[in-house]
Amino acid sequence: MGHAGFYVGVDCGSQGTKAVVVDAENGKVVGSGYVGYGLIEGLPAGHREQNPSTWVEAMIKSVRDALHSAKIKGRVEGIGVSGQQHGFVPLDAKGEVIRPAKLWNDTSTAEECRWLIERLGGVREVVKLTGNTILPGFTAGKILWLRRHEPANYARLSTVLLPHDYLNYWLTGRVTMEPGDASGTALMDVRTRRWRREVVDAIDPDLMGKLPEIQSSSEPAGALRRGTAGLLGLPEGTIVGAGGGDNMMGAIGTGTTRPRLR
Numbered sequence: 001m002g003h004a005g006f007y008v009g010v011d012c013g014s015q016g017t018k019a020v021v022v023d024a025e026n027g028k029v030v031g032s033g034y035v036g037y038g039l040i041e042g043l044p045a046g047h048r049e050q051n052p053s054t055w056v057e058a059m060i061k062s063v064r065d066a067l068h069s070a071k072i073k074g075r076v077e078g079i080g081v082s083g084q085q086h087g088f089v090p091l092d093a094k095g096e097v098i099r100p101a102k103l104w105n106d107t108s109t110a111e112e113c114r115w116l117i118e119r120l121g122g123v124r125e126v127v128k129l130t131g132n133t134i135l136p137g138f139t140a141g142k143i144l145w146l147r148r149h150e151p152a153n154y155a156r157l158s159t160v161l162l163p164h165d166y167l168n169y170w171l172t173g174r175v176t177m178e179p180g181d182a183s184g185t186a187l188m189d190v191r192t193r194r195w196r197r198e199v200v201d202a203i204d205p206d207l208m209g210k211l212p213e214i215q216s217s218s219e220p221a222g223a224l225r226r227g228t229a230g231l232l233g234l235p236e237g238t239i240v241g242a243g244g245g246d247n248m249m250g251a252i253g254t255g256t257t258r259p260r261l262r
Contacts, residue, residue, distance in 0.1 A: 005077040006030070008066065008234070010059055011246060012083040012163055014039070014050070014103055017058035021070040024077065031070025033062035040100055048106040052089055052097050052166050059167060063232045076234055079171070079224070080241035082249035083164025085184040088142035091159040091166075098153050101163060102142045109141035112148065116140060119202050129198055131190035132183070139185035144203045160210050164243050171240050172222030177212040181245040188214065217242045 007022045016036035020029045035058035040049045063079075086104035091097060102108070113134045120126050123133050134140050139162065147154040161169060162181050169175055179193040189196045193214055200208050221240045229236040243249070251257055 005075045006070070006072050008063060008076055008079040010063065010079065010081045010167070011249070012055045012059065012081065012167060013246065014048075014084050014105065017055060017062050019059070019062035019066040021066045021072060021076075030072065031066040031068070033065025033069065035062045039103075044108070046106065046108040046110075048103040049100040050103060051100050052163070055083075055163065055167060056170055060231050063234070067233050076238055078220075078239040078241055079232075079234065081164045081167045081171075081243040082246045083162065083167060083181070083243070085162065085181060085245035085247060086137045086139055087163040088139050088146070089161040089163060089166040090146060090153065090157050091161060091169075092156045093158040095159070095169070097166075098156050099146075099150065101166075102145070104137045106142065107136045109145040110136045112144040113138070113141040116144060116199070116202055120199065126186075126199070129196050130186060130188060132186050134186040134199075140187050140199065140203065143207065147204060157210055159212065160207075161212070162245075164245065165212070168221040168240060168243060171224055171228050173225050174222040175212045176221045176242070177214055178217040178219075178242040178244055179214050180217055180248040182214050184245055187211065215242070217244060 005024050007024055009020045009022060011018045016034055018034045021031035023030050037054050037058060043049060084104055087101045089101045090099060113136050116134050117123055117126055126133050159175055164181060165177050182188045183190050187195055187199050195211055219242060221242050223240060224234055224236055224238040226236045
């Protein structure tokens with residue numbers, strides 16, 4: 001992206017979505033918007049879920065509010081999304097959400113995680129395969145949970161996305177995933193940045209075909225479609241960056257990735 005102009009940043013969290021408009025010339029935030037929301041109520045203990053439509057509606061309003069408060073006269077060159085990690089957004093063959101997303105703080109999948117670790121030979125073997133263990137918050141256990149507890153919904157599963165991937169999909173119409181957020185699924189080998197066949201097959205041998213291809217974080221997710229661009233108040237064709245999980249985006253935003261000055 002590197003031009004002068006303005007950029008829009010969106011952060012989709014489990015308590016709300018914030019949008020900012022940044023002046024690329026000086027890095028200053030010139031406008032912001034925020035929409036809060038909660039979890040789906042009345043679920044059994046350990047279950048934490050949200051409807052992805054809640055994130056979309058919050059993104060639309062927060063971006064429009066940020067643009068309104070910024071009162072910019074220049075062109076918006078791009079938009080990027082960071083999102084709560086580890087969540088599971090299941091899509092059917094038409095690209096429609098099958099059921100509410102299970103979030104990072106959902107612990108209902110503890111038994112599935114234990115089963116996967118045992119099936120793969122224990123924690124040490126899992127770490128050898130992926131560089132991670134399989135924690136209840138991670139996406140792998142959520143996929144197996146869906147297969148075990150909601151087989152009819154699992155039978156409809158065509159695409160596995162994380163929360164920020166789903167927002168990128170809504171913005172662009174393209175299914176993409178970058179390695180930073182993919183690392184929190186417990187399905188990717190963090191050393192090769194590729195899906196690990198042994199772990200994927202332990203859940204379902206057909207699952208590999210439902211995982212997006214992992215592309216570089218430096219490649220854009222796509223460009224704004226006409227319909228979504230109009231809802232946001234941005235030009236059609238505006239570049240949508242790859243974005244990533246909130247932890248990685250936070251590290252970049254605070255300068256943690258840069259060498260320390262002496």
